[in-house]
Amino acid sequence: MGSNSFFTTKDRIIESAVQLFNQKGFSGTSVREIAKAANVNVAHISYYFNGKGGLMEHLVSRFYEGYLRILEKGYERLHGTTAKDCLLQLIFDILSYQHEHRQLTRFVYREVTIDSTLIREVMSTYLTKEKYILHLIIEKGKENREFSHFPLSHFMIQLKSLLTMPYLQPQYISEVLYLQPHEPYFYRAYYQEVKTWIISLFDRKQEQIAAI
Template sequence: MKKNPTKQKVIDAASSLFFQNGFHGTSVRDIADKATVNVSLISYYFKSKQGLLEHAVTQYYEAYLKAIETSIAENESASPLDRLKKMVEAIIQYKQSNHQFTCFVHRELSLDSIFVREMTVTYLAKENYFISNTFSAIFSKNKKYNQQSQFLLMQLKGMLITPYILQNEWKNQVVGDYSHNQFAKNYAKSIADWLDYIVQQNEE
């Protein structure tokens, strides 16, 4: 389905402002001014600021999960380790290409707010299913892994969100599309190197 460009402009403006000022620190007027649209247009499209947030989060997560599913399908014949590496690449590339909204979402997740419970529980459960199953397939026959699987999986999940919890560590050094793309590639490579290391350790 083709996106409505004006509607998307409002979502993009809201994403930027939510990232900078937080949800409660952003008004509908702020969003309208940044998007250069009339306030009434936001009410027409989304009913309210909360409705705009819900729409933006739904759009973000549906595209995010689609990126993961596409990666799984495209690498179905690869080894479990390579499938996971490709999934990590897809996850980091998606998060980095939407880095402002990603940072905002992860900041909200850390607060365990109503926003989290009502808007992301289904998406997070599906994300966890994809990551956990792909990760576990690497070590399915390794008893040593089974003794520490929970901790290794926790570490992987932590690495996938760390840049978007600690964005101040890199945001001033990453400017422009090319720079963001390189950051995503380099960061995904660092996770791939860690995966190679833990696989090697569990094979010894």
């Protein structure tokens, strides 16, 4: 019972911190405000996270650990399906994961735009793994002639922009696609938009291959 109560306390701190960080920003939120919103003592935040900085590190790591699990599951499918289908399913799973944890996703994506030592250290680890897995999927697609050579770096930048934009620029998504990122249906509808781009890219490459 004791451990369960501790878990509940920690979970309340995390939930309250994410909400406040999204509303007021990381620097604009005090530890006392988090403790009050979570209905816990300030000392609990020090105990579990060693302060606000440790809490932020925990949130960023928590998000990307889950994100990496999605990537790894996507890579496992590569041995039993086409690279195209593997990539599309991976993108759907990422959008689903982001939407399920949309408050945390919003905070993390906004926070990683700030150049700090912590963010650089955390991001270098996760981005390296992400690039590696996407590289493997793309390489299999090239080997199977599903699509021809194209700059992986350009593709990565475009894909990352599409994945993060709903949380960095939700108003733009609303104005251009008439989709509301906070709505339950959003990630499925947005996936269709991203899928259209992916397929058009593959189809374009297939046309180039046929012309050779």
